[in-house]
Amino acid sequence: MNKLIYTGLAFLLIIVLFLPVYFISSSSDSSNLSVIKKVNLEEFNIVIGKETDLLQRALSSDAKTFNPVMATETSSTAVIGALFNGLTKTDVKTLLPEPDLAERWEKDKTGTIWRFYLRDAKWFDGKPVSADDVVFTYNQIYYNKNIPTSARDVLTIEGKPFIVKKIDDKTVEFILPKPFAPFLNAVSQPILPKHILEEYVKNNTFTSVWSVNTPPEKLIGTGAYKLSKYITGQMVIYERNPYYWEKDEEGKPLPYIKQIKAQIIKDPDVALVKFLSGEIDIYGVRPSDLPKLLPKAKEKDFTIYNLGATPSTTFICFNQNPNAPIEKYKLKWFQNQKFRQAISYAVDRKGIINIAYNGLAYPLYTAVTPAERRLFDENFYPKYEYNLKKAKEILLSIGFKEGKDGFLYDKEGNKLSFNLITNAGSKEREIIGNILKEDLKKIGIEVNFQAIDFNNLVSKLMSSGDWDAVIIGLTGTLDPYFGQNVWLSSGHMHLWNPKQKKPATDWEAKVDELFIKASTELNQKERDRLYKEAFKIIGQQQPMIFIAAPEELVAVKNKFKNVFPTVWGWYKDEYMFIP
Template sequence: MHHYLRFNVVALAALMLVVTAAALVPQRAETAGDPACPSSWPSEAQGGTVADYGHGVIEYSDFFTDSNEESWFVIRSSDSNGYTIVRAYPANVDGDGYVESASHETCHLLVRRPGDAEDDAEPQQITFRIDNEEPTGGTSLHCTQLDYSIGRPGGTLTYATTEGPQTFNLALANDGPSVGFLSYLFEGLTTISSCTGQVEPALAQWWQSSGDGLTWTFHLRSDVQWHDGTPFTAHDVVFTFDHIIKNYDPLFPGIRVAALDDYRVRFVLSGPSPTFLRNMGTAIYPRHILQPYVSAGTFASTWGVNTNPSEVIGTGPFTIQSYVPGVSLTLTRNPNYWLKDDEGNSLPYLDGIRFIFVSNFAAELARFRAGQTDMHGLLPEEYDVLKPLEEAEDFTIYEFGPGFGTYFLAFNMNPGQNAGGEKYVAPERLRWFTTREFRQAVAYSMDKARIINEIEHGRSEPQWSSISPAAGDFHNPNVRRYEYDTDRANALLDGLGWTDTDNDGIREDGSGNDIAFTLATTQECLACPIIIEGMESIGLRVNYLPMTFPQLVTRLSASYDWEAVMIGLGGGPDPGGGFDVWHSSGSLHLWHPNQVRPATQWEARIDDLYTRASTELNRARRIDYYHEAQEIIAEYLPVIYTTLGIRTTAVRNNLGNVRPTRFGLIDSRYVYFTDR
């Protein structure tokens, strides 16, 4: 687990707002006999009543046969927003599971909405198009329902972390810490279930679409207030898309948005989008607060870290109480938050969340062992230290699978220049970095087995592909691999004519320049010494330049003053969320961002594949597009991946509603202290 991703292990475990991609396109079913749905729903199944007027009763998984004698596998789900739903999938012939990739649709029987009285909860059938995305299963992280206990109010959840926010403006945030902190304050129209990874309602109660999937009407909650008490309405949604997202978010090209009234908003898409509903988890911003800044042209400087915290207004479960740079960030409970538990109690249960800023990872661990923090994301070497102490120090270590993110080495291939006319990268270095054989030689010099054994204590595996195995069938395991082989690395460099002509241990290029460059990274890149040693063993001189994470982000996204970097990026269960990274026009296209047209043929092909995948509703074809993109990335190596660790977090035993799934560990709205 690495520096950038380490923060996200804790943050993702605690967040409710997850804006990742995978297609789930709900449509109202015209009749209960839709071919993708059961022709009839029984009153009884093996596990009990399928749908009653109270809460719906069914086992977590069960089977029944409809009036057409077709078999169905059903799952009852009480989701985190108070809905009770029964999902139906075609059953296999053995009657012990669903048919993988059998149908493009799954049928949902909506048994109860939040706030429904028992006698008003008439079951209603809804069809959700999911393009062959089947229920997650087969691992210990299998989740079909999160049964949250009724919690006790009060208490402050405390973390220690090495990084603070760089901005309080979520629309401008491009670093993990800022996004993590601010996701407690802001919400989207939809959210992603931390159980199933599927789309759930959030600020929108429900939605409907036209037959072609291009026109969507969202019905908003009428009980939501901004943190200052102003009602949330459809006009906030229109403002967000027309004035903020249009300028700062690449996920919604050509979208048109209109308020039909205060609580209905219509979206018209320029083309089909398999990730549209997931992308609707993007944050909505307050028109009454931000409109003056937008009109004045000062939005880009609004809500910096020096802002009075009371001015940062969202709809989420927490607000910022105080921020002391280098010391702490404290969030306090939103007393008017809209979500209730099953007994009608207001959420969240916590009074607040406090982040203590410390100087290094050792200090994080020390704080946890001293009882000063409640959760701690483990470095690999900490597992063997902490595991024997679980009982004595009253905590439990949870593992929730490989991360969705990646950690890699990259070279700056940006041919541009700054305002003073100075090239971002010296011409000779640009020639090295843009030479594929050079990057491949560096890949062969990276001893991932040694990193795994010496740094990560065996708790990781080599990563070869741009999409994590955590993303399921989107991951391509058959891409080109670069096993540690300095002979092959040397042969590639020799083939370029870049040899050590003066016997000083450093190769020279064809013009006689020493092949030397600076590697920028954060102050605690534990694997960097091994990676640098590998590069130097093949005749490259590497100058190590550690810096703070904010300094590194500034170089990568503003000044472009860097040569090589070790950094990480987050990810999600659907690759569509990586469009801004892999499309050459993207601001996160790290090695050469914001291209007007693709600089290389291989980048042009990746652009085409990601663009096709962004409008393709057939899941199998989307998988093919992303598999080919991964093969190209592995061949041309714009980034060189290191290893992928197991997400592991230690949690105090007095925390309730800890629910490890492959999508996270806790929902901060439901977590509570059991000893209060």
């Protein structure tokens, strides 16, 4: 099933639009069990629903790009996710790969040669999808060093690309340097039309093609929906793709929903009002919304779904990039492991969870959340329990001294002060920023906190490098391998110091080694051990000071059938920023 990402503030929701199904992750301590529905994933039933003319929903931000290869944030993939397909996709009920553009595949005995047989799919303009499109997408886009895409980080083994070649019009062969477990999930990356995009690759303008100013009819994909209208700051409208191939058990064309209207609503309070008034059919619920929503559930005929922990994370990150336009003395602070550990001790995770998330989140000290059951182990990873006294002691031990004004100063006399940014509109992150500002002031640190537009924030993180520290969120991934765009030192989203030609530190080199070794390890227990060791190092080093894994709630109008909530419903083959 294709997935369309729906973002509501810090909450991430994917909507599967074939059997009008909604994938969500949520939890609540409310006693109103008839309103907040706890779902047992092992007791899953699905019935064939009727065609629905319209789904109304909301998006929390405009897209930054319509180009799926260049997108690094869910504000973009939320708009374009339903337009494209990969060779494979993930069945969110089984979490196993299943056919998408490829109707079947086979491999040799070594596990290094794979053949994919394409289905009779068509592009939106009616032209057939062929092996040429697949070869073009991989060899000329994903493996093109002139195109800076995070996808390349998950399409290599030990730094080596797959060899991708055409056998005939409907058959493609992949030759791998080594067998590795997540291959079938890796090839779920979007396939793009050669007849439309090859000219832009050849003239080196691909990175700017399909901008948000591109007319919708120029966006050519294969997905379940076509983009029919995009009005910046107002509305996105989708129409069902008449060429889409999938059918239900009775032979009816999928998806059932014929049209989707998504209002762009940056203020979640406005989105809540529109949900209650009937202008929106689904709503990503914030913990603070529950007092307003619970009494209205029966009257307005909706259900709030509850699934527990999500793999998405919220964290603080300091800029350690030596090429970034920040003061060198700040860079020296941020690159000091003990400085980062001191800040981690100063983060009141439990207080933040109670105030910002109404108790609906889990404290984190490394990148692994309770949703990742094989890797999550509270006793294995280092913890940094809230302790302002210890935080200040660490800062004093590395050379900071307290001035007459109560603030700390480094050995060169620079005041311990930094700018902290987050995205405007996320009440949870704004609360976190203000709590952190007040707590750090208590130990002599001045924090200049500001909330800015999400797309502007992403530009600072991914392009200009003009930032000191940020509060942001990342999606998780079904397999740690697909987090290589963040965790490998060469990764495009190695946020604190991206795209390193060689590891800047010994610990980053060790994490690289563990991730690379795990990528070709076929024994699941050994793979898990290697990943856990890598995340333990990340927890010790605190390059990203993880705060919480928020639980997610979603309210869905009861007129929709086949509602199947799952914590992995938003699954993406690489990490992405969450508004």
